[in-house]
Structure formats: C-alpha cells, structure tokens
Amino acid sequence: MKKDTKIARLGRPHAKDRPVAVNPEIVRASTILFPDMDSYDAAGKEKYTTLRYGRHGTQTAFALADAVAELEGGYRAIVMPSGLAAVSASLLAYAKPGTHLLVTDNVYGPTRNLCESYLRPLGVDVEYFAPRTGAEIADLIRPETVAIYCESPGSGTFELQDILAIASVAAPRGIPVMNDNTWATPLLFPSFEKGVDISIHAATKYIVGHSDAMLGLIVCSEATWSTVRNMVGLLGYSTAPDDCYLALRGLRTMGLRLERHQQNALKVARWLEARPEVAAVHYPALESHPDHALWKRDFNGASGLFAFTLKSNDHEAARRFADGLDYFGIGSSWGGFESLITLPHPTRNHEASVDDRVLVRLHVGLEDPDDLIADLAAGLTAQFK
Template identity: 35%
Template sequence: MTPRTGPGLSTLSIHGRPRRQADWTPAVMPIYQSATFRNPVGSDEEVIYTRYGNNPNQVDLARKYALLEGAEQAIFVASGMAATALAHLAVLRPGDHLVSSRWIYGGTRLLFDSEFARLGIEVTYVDPDMKRAWRKAVNANTRAIFVEALTNPTLRVIDVPAIAKVTQDQGIALIVDSTFASPVNFRPLEHGADIVITSATKFLNGHSDIIAGAVAGTASVIDEVTRLMRVWGPSIDPHAAWLTERGMKTLALRVERANSNALTVAKWASQRAEFAAVHHPGLATHPDHALATKLFDGYGGLVGLVLKGGAAAAQRFASRLRVITHAPSLAGVESLISEPRLTSHKAASPEERAALGIPDGFLRLSCGCEDSADIIADLMLGLEAVRAR
C-alpha cells in the first residue's frame, strides 16, 4: 500500500483537489437543474444530458468521491442498489459466477437471488468466518468476489486484504460495498479491492434527505458502469447530487462524531444486563476488534443491540425513544434505530436470521451527531419501558 499524499480527507471532501478559481465565480457550486444543455450547432462532441452523468453537479461530485476513495474515477447513480447492480453487471455476463459473502444487506441478497439468477449469473455464498472458503468457492467461471467491508447489521469486519490475495491470484475482481465504513474509516482500494460501492444515501450525504449511490474504481470499470447507467437510466438527479456534495463537506466531522458516539454507547450498553449482546468493532470483546484496529481509521457509527425479551421488548423499547428516530437507513446526523427483522433482513426466515446472528430483539442503532449523553438518556428511557411491562 502506498501512503496517501496530498490533501487530507477533510480538505478533499470540502474542496476536491484545491485549485485556483476564477474571480467572481460562486464560492459554492450552483445547482444545474437542467435536463439538457445548449449544443454548438453542427458539433459532433458528446452532448451534455443529465441521464448521461455529465451534468456539472454529477461530474463535480464524482470527482470528489474518487479522490476520497483514492480511485482513478467514480460515478454517482440514483441509489445504492443501482450502484450495486451496475458495478456487478460491469464485470459479470450470463454464465459467469460470483462468490459473495453471506453477511450482506438483504436488498443485495434479493438482487443476487432474484435478478442475477434470471440473468444466468450464478452466486455462491461463503461464510466469511471460514477463511479458506473463498479460494475453494472460486471456479473457472468466477469473475468476482463481493463483500461488505463492515457488515449489515452484525458489524463484522471482513479481511479485505486476505480476500484480495485470492482475487489477485485468480485474476478476478474484488467488489467491496463500503457503505457502513465510509471512506473516512476505510478505503478498500488501498487494501487490494478493485471496485468500491457505497450507498451515498448514508454517510456521504449524511442528512437522510436523498437516495443516491456511487461506484469507484479504474477508468475502464467506471466507463462501463457509465455506459450501463446511460442505457438502463438510473442517473442521479442534479438536486440530489448537489445535496450530496453539500453533505460531503462535513463528511469527516460527522463520521468522527458518529464514531465517538457509537463507541461511547457501545461501552455503556455492554455494562447493561438488559442486553444479551452488544455488537461494535470498537469493543475489545468484538471478534474482529484486532482486524478493525489494523484496517480502519475509526470503528463506525453503528451499534447492534440485542435486547433480552425478543421482538416484544424491542418494540416497547423503540416506542419510548424521543431523540432517536425509529426508521430504517443509517448514517444521518440524526440517530436512527430499526429492527432488521422488519427492514433490511425481512426477506430472510427467522431461522436464517438467527443463523446470521440477527435474533428477534436485535436493534440496529445508527448514532448521529447529537450529544452522546442525550443518546444514552434516550436509550435508558427505552430500557425503562421494557422494565415497566
């Protein structure tokens, strides 16, 4: 890994690569809320058209994100799911085989099982705890391995450099969804990944007010993702691109605050008898604590809380919260809490969820930027509601 040189992540997320700007131009990028742009008559140059991803808001945002991930190029699309679908379709064809981590977002699992099966792309799931399973699962048709760097919702940390050894030996692509980590905490391309996906709905935007996704990688991969986006159509709207860029200016500040709030909450919760388990990679008791410390610059803003008393206790708990919003999604300035059994992992059976480490009573808490004392006071109200039964 070559050490990062040049401006730091906070500077890049505010300015992109700092450069001299012309006098009398706006200090903040305006919104080009325009589907199309005037063409010189007779020009055979590429037209500017917002579905093509070449609207100035889209271009500026993608440049900035590529810098944050240390990628040659990046592209934004209309959702994290669109990013996941197009990144895979850029490297997989009918008849190809994908090896995927078993510990992934339910929506991604649905994409692989329903849509990829329909396209003739076979997927084999690997339990990331079985270290040798990655190499064993690869066959002559395998074109890629897919993992989530920090898993949803159990917050396990995947050994990306170890899997990169397999993909590099086999000459196949390593695709990493790094949504939960964000480039502030982890940059997969520095550890041997080829393609990074993020749901920009989450940390990049950080204000729970848009849906967006991004893919970063080499110019040739991003050119192919762009080609697919132009044909299938899920480009990002200029207003959403502008809001994402505005959100990204505080990315480092927000992630650092979420990291510290989550660690404080996790340490507090791990002392409470009401929780059967507390998942956070910053806890010394977490199975991947050493790996997270080696690979990550921060442990992330999420905490998995498993309440004793199952689903009924979780519902009483969530109903009492006032600071923390009961809603799916994550990584906004506001803390959010949800039950994966009813949201991200609804499609799995209770037995499948239990096998994945998501028993009923599992609450996924995304710590926002509030004061940690207020988050904890709210969680204590939730515990009171459970006891009051």
C-alpha cells in the same frame, strides 16, 4: 494534501483570476448545445465524463464524482440515484447467465433480494460465503467466477471480511472485488489501497448526511471503469443535479460528523455492554468485537451504526421498547444527524452472530450521548426487567 484538506477543496471551483462562488453551481439540463458537428461528435467519445447529454451528467454531477473518486483513491466515479442502483449496476456489469458470483452472507437485505429475485432466475449461480472470510475464499472460486462481493462490516451483525486477503487471491485470477463501503465512507476505509476494484456507496447516508436526498456512488479502478460505466449507460440511470449539490455540501462536513458519530456511538455501545439485558454488542470499534484487530488494522475509524443482541427473545417487548423511545426515530436508512432504531431480521445461510434473541440496530446521531443513554435505559428497564 491531507484528507481533511481534500474534503474541503475537492469538487469546488478555484480561480485566482476571477471571482467564483464557494460551491459549484447547480446545472440542470437535458440538451447540451454544441457550436458545430465536429465538437458534438468529439464530445460523444467522452460522453460519460464531459458534457454531452443531460442523462450522462452535468458539471454538478461530475464535480461530485471527481471529488469522491479522488478522496477514495479510485480512478473515476459514477453518480447514481440511490445506493441500491449503485449495487445493481455494479453486479449486472459482471453477472451474466452461466456465471458464478460470490457474495458475503451478511450482505444488505435489498442486495440479497436482487441476487435471489433477479440474478438467480437470470441464470447466475449466486453463492454466499461466510461473513468472516479471507484468503480461504480461494476454495470457492471457480473458472466461471466473475466477481466477489463484500460488505465489511456487513448489515445487521457487523462482521468484517479480510478484504486485503480476499483481494490477494482474486487479483491474480482477474476477478474484481466489489465492496459496499457505505458504513465506513471513503474517509474511514481506503478501498483501493486494500485491493478493492469497485467501491459502492449509498451516498444517501453519511455523504449527504442530512437525510434529505437519495444518492449512490460507484467508484471504479481503471480496469473496471468502462465495464461498469457502460452498464450504467445501458440501464439509463440518471441523477438529479440538485441531489448532487446536496451531497457536495454534505461532503464538506463529513469528517467532522464522523468523528462525533464515533465518539457518541462508542459511549453508547460501551454503556450497552454493561447492561444486564444485553447479550452482545456488534460494533467493530469495541475491543470485545471478534474482528476488532482486523478493524484496527484496516480502518481509520468507525461510524455511528451498530447493533446489539438482547438476552430476551420477546420480540413484542422489543417493539414496545422501540415505540417508547423519545430520541431514537423509527425509520429506514441512517447516516444523518438524527439517531434511529430498527429491529432487523437478517437472513443468513451460514451461522450468524444472532439467533432467535432480539437484534436491535441503532444509528447513533449527533445528539448528546447522555440523553441517548438515558432514553435507552428507561426503555430497557421498562420492557426487559
């Protein structure tokens, strides 16, 4: 079954002997009733994949988890209430006092904050590696290394890690490779084909697709499933079935939306490359991107999120530029149908692709790209003549 067919069918009821609704029902429940003690006890052995107690999920959450796991090629998936919850549970499943954790230096800001504000004081030795890393990660691995955390492309400056090479070093040592795959989704980066053991998604973004639900997903290999799922259970995470329903509904159109996001983003990014105010555009789908060859090898496409560096270091002018745009909203998150702008300030231990010059992050939505370009042109001309 091709991916476009999978995305239309997975996680949906299919019955030839009776009428069924196109979409799965929303099942809200805390208590699940059983006919006898034997069936109650039996359900307890598989409480995370079958009905046992509402906190562990109902049919709505299981349908979403199963659909995304199969789409990405993982063993099983866990639905979480947010992307950061998915990050936290995955890291806490492995990072214990006295262990060593390798984390890419271009990681999502709240993930770095979790590492610095909670894991490090807990006694975890967190070490950040250069964003453009492959098999040389072997030089950083220690006997106490418990996981390698990637984000490819990474937040802000969009460098790629060579995950195939990292996995080739980690797998023989029994070290799981985690990857935040939110930017690419299960459609554009086949995580488990590339050696990832735990794939993390802020499903709030492209999977939901409409900026109206908070959701995360952890997709696991068979070897990592029990460790991660038990940690999620210990932490007591639970996800509303209504949000799972919205994610399932968004999933059906994700392939079409991503095609348009890439089409629009490429047009805007190529236009920005030619602007005299712009020093560099950080979008892996561009031929000028330092990791373009790696992106072309490993990815099936690009989404609508990228950044560009201005030649100017006038941050007040940048704020006026963002304030004056008509078609780019100012707000956190991305992945919805609407275009957004933020002015990030990424923290790095290693040399970054940006310096004190203004860094602008765009999410290019589903509007007409000519309107978006006209909006950006007016703002750049007004503030950075």
